[in-house]
Amino acid sequence: xxxxxxxxxxxxxxxxxxxxxxxxxxxxxxxxxxxxxxxxxxxxxxxxxxxxxxxxxxxxxxxxxxxxxxxxxxxxxxxxxxxxxxxxxxxxxxxxxxxxxxxxxxxxxxxxxxxxxxxxxxxxxxxxxxxxxxxxxxxxxxxxxxxxxxxxxxxxxxxxxxxxxxxxxxxxxxxxxxxxxxxxxxxxxxxxxxxxxxxxxxxxxxxxxxxxxxxxxxxxxxxxxxxxxxxxxxxxxxxxxxxxxxxxxxxxxxxxxxxxxxxxxxxxxxxxxxxxxxxxxxxxxxxxxxxxxxxxxxxxxxxxxxxxxxxxxxxxxxxxxxxxxxxxxxxxxxxxxxxxxxxxxxxxxxxxxxxxxxxxxxxxxxxxxxxxxxx
Amino acid sequence: xxxxxxxxxxxxxxxxxxxxxxxxxxxxxxxxxxxxxxxxxxxxxxxxxxxxxxxxxxxxxxxxxxxxxxxxxxxxxxxxxxxxxxxxxxxxxxxxxxxxxxxxxxxxxxxxxxxxxxxxxxxxxxxxxxxxxxxxxxxxxxxxxxxxxxxxxxxxxxxxxxxxxxxxxxxxxxxxxxxxxxxxxxxxxxxxxxxxxxxxxxxxxxxxxxxxxxxxxxxxxxxxxxxxxxxxxxxxxxxxxxxxxxxxxxxxxxxxxxxxxxxxxxxxxxxxxxxxxxx
Numbered sequence: 001x002x003x004x005x006x007x008x009x010x011x012x013x014x015x016x017x018x019x020x021x022x023x024x025x026x027x028x029x030x031x032x033x034x035x036x037x038x039x040x041x042x043x044x045x046x047x048x049x050x051x052x053x054x055x056x057x058x059x060x061x062x063x064x065x066x067x068x069x070x071x072x073x074x075x076x077x078x079x080x081x082x083x084x085x086x087x088x089x090x091x092x093x094x095x096x097x098x099x100x101x102x103x104x105x106x107x108x109x110x111x112x113x114x115x116x117x118x119x120x121x122x123x124x125x126x127x128x129x130x131x132x133x134x135x136x137x138x139x140x141x142x143x144x145x146x147x148x149x150x151x152x153x154x155x156x157x158x159x160x161x162x163x164x165x166x167x168x169x170x171x172x173x174x175x176x177x178x179x180x181x182x183x184x185x186x187x188x189x190x191x192x193x194x195x196x197x198x199x200x201x202x203x204x205x206x207x208x209x210x211x212x213x214x215x216x217x218x219x220x221x222x223x224x225x226x227x228x229x230x231x232x233x234x235x236x237x238x239x240x241x242x243x244x245x246x247x248x249x250x251x252x253x254x255x256x257x258x259x260x261x262x263x264x265x266x267x268x269x270x271x272x273x274x275x276x277x278x279x280x281x282x283x284x285x286x287x288x289x290x291x292x293x294x295x296x297x298x299x300x301x302x303x304x305x306x307x308x309x310x311x312x313x314x315x316x317x318x319x320x321x322x323x324x325x326x327x328x329x330x331x332x333x334x335x336x337x338x339x340x341x342x343x344x345x346x347x348x349x350x351x352x353x354x355x356x357x358x359x360x361x362x363x364x365x366x367x368x369x370x371x372x373x374x375x
Numbered sequence: 376x377x378x379x380x381x382x383x384x385x386x387x388x389x390x391x392x393x394x395x396x397x398x399x400x401x402x403x404x405x406x407x408x409x410x411x412x413x414x415x416x417x418x419x420x421x422x423x424x425x426x427x428x429x430x431x432x433x434x435x436x437x438x439x440x441x442x443x444x445x446x447x448x449x450x451x452x453x454x455x456x457x458x459x460x461x462x463x464x465x466x467x468x469x470x471x472x473x474x475x476x477x478x479x480x481x482x483x484x485x486x487x488x489x490x491x492x493x494x495x496x497x498x499x500x501x502x503x504x505x506x507x508x509x510x511x512x513x514x515x516x517x518x519x520x521x522x523x524x525x526x527x528x529x530x531x532x533x534x535x536x537x538x539x540x541x542x543x544x545x546x547x548x549x550x551x552x553x554x555x556x557x558x559x560x561x562x563x564x565x566x567x568x569x570x571x572x573x574x575x576x577x578x579x580x581x582x583x584x585x586x587x588x589x590x591x592x593x594x595x596x597x598x599x600x601x602x603x604x605x606x607x608x609x610x611x612x613x614x615x616x617x618x619x620x621x622x623x624x625x626x627x628x629x630x631x632x633x634x635x636x637x638x639x640x641x642x643x644x645x646x647x648x649x650x651x652x653x654x
Contacts, residue, residue: 055548055552056551056552057548057551057552075547075554077551078550078553078554078555080553082552084548084549084552086545086548086549087545088543088545090543090545090546090548090562091569092546092549092564092567094567094568095569103553103563104552104553104554106552107550107553107555107559108553109552110430151549155553182558327409
């Protein structure tokens with residue numbers, strides 16, 4: 001197994017021309033040996049391009065890529081010792097499951113016995129033993145994706161690459177296959193790099209998550225830390241469903257107390273004392289305009305949390321999910337809609353006014369200009 | 376959905392029309408078989424229908440076979456060789472044009488397509504003959520192979536290029552990662568997935584080369600080198616009064632093509648429709 005190191009990795013399409021487009025902007029990323037790293041971000045953020053550069057399917061415009069201790073910038077895909085699982089499976093339609101899995105090994109001139117051993121082993125891991133004589137058209141989506149996984153496993157690569165492998169599956173199959181891939185990682189202990197736009201997949205599967213936007217890395221961290229300590233508004237808003245609520249406002253100090261006031265001239269705009277743990281940080285930033293961020297589950301219907309601040313809001317919409325309800329709220333300022341994630345003990349109606357509580361222990365403050373967390 | 380009743384008269388007219396068209400199309404074939412078993416006298420007495428089997432002239436067929444067998448083997452040689460070379464070139468060219476972006480790619484493709492609009496054999500006969508003469512290929516069977524190879528490429532490249540473009544690129548990338556180069560990608564992806572389209576290109580090129588009459592007529596001098604269309608022309612000239620042997624010769628000359636089409640009909644029809652619906 002191998003570590004993967006990206007140093008100032010850059011990809012520019014049509015470099016030097018008028019229509020040049022920089023898809024990946026000199027990123028640095030160190031993936032440890034045996035780690036499950038997830039690259040997540042919206043469409044067009046450069047995650048698939050990064051993965052394809054690691055695979056050797058895209059030329060690298062700048063920077064270096066190392067797999068293990070080898071620089072592989074100019075090494076062709078077959079010599080990088082990687083295996084890739086594609087979004088649309090990329091199974092050879094005219095070959096049986098067995099031959100699909102054996103194809104790469106045949107090209108590498110492995111003996112028939114070795115091929116049979118590896119294919120049987122992979123089929124056993126993935127539950128494909130009874131399907132080896134079938135062709136892809138006779139398989140379901142989930143089965144096809146398992147064959148694609150099997151084709152990767154038999155190669156015993158240093159690094160597994162996954163390019164949104166669950167996107168073409170239905171919701172139920174997605175959950176099942178997600179678990180299979182996680183179990184596979186635990187069993188094989190291989191280095192795996194997984195690309196997805198789905199933050200649920202990212203949070204549930206990754207040892208660490210690399211959040212990307214517009215060709216740049218926004219934050220790399222383990223799922224819990226990424227969720228609890230987002231370093232910028234993009235990560236805060238991207239990770240978590242529903243996303244973090246953002247309120248633009250200003251802070252002012254009076255008699256040693258710092259107060260946050262929501263922007264706008266509404267009479268009942270959100271106003272509260274800034275938690276002590278944030279006062280120094282905001283002072284040191286030199287900013288008076290800030291963005292207050294709070295996650296939906298930190299807006300509660302009770303004041304049980306020690307540092308709770310009450311506020312009144314009108315319910316614009318209530319979505320009952322079964323175990324919880326999402327309340328879409330209009331504050332009196334009506335500058336924005338906030339979302340609260342509350343329990344289902346109470347049934348809410350549209351236009352109902354209610355008192356809710358902000359758990360200030362989970363507050364975040366961001367710089368509105370740089371969108372970074374105020375440190 | 377309400378069932379629409381069709382009138383008996385309408386059915387008779389419809390079916391009658393279809394049978395008329397079929398009869399019209401197959402009449403020459405029928406007459407060819409009928410006359411091939413007759414002497415000239417039998418033909419003049421009864422040109423439209425078979426005589427009783429005991430009066431059939433089987434020797435017409437054996438005589439005709441002695442003459443046309445050489446022509447058939449020449450045609451098979453030329454058509455098979457030129458079609459094989461054509462398909463190799465077409466596969467390679469279509470693969471590169473479909474898969475890769477390189478400077479001048481579009482220009483090259485449109486130039487290839489543009490050759491379809493050049494004047495046909497009759498207009499370029501003199502220049503073509505001069506060219507082959509300069510290459511010392513007059514009266515050589517290989518001149519027909521070269522001509523057949525050249526003529527079959529445009530349609531084949533056009534058909535295959537569009538088909539290959541529709542093959543998901545992940546399949547090719549998968550072969551790349553598995554360690555396969557361009558040849559492996561053609562062998563394991565392009566050929567198996569575009570079998571029907573390749574079949575259409577093969578059949579069309581084979582037919583075109585087989586039926587080519589003018590070019591072999593001007594190129595070949597030695598009767599031992601004649602292909603079927605030219606041989607049958609001379610057959611007509613030599614045996615202008617032996618209708619039975621002549622028709623037998625034509626019938627024998629048609630058999631290889633009939634067999635080809637019978638065995639490849641399914642592939643041909645499937646290939647024609649391959650591009651009709653995006654799968």
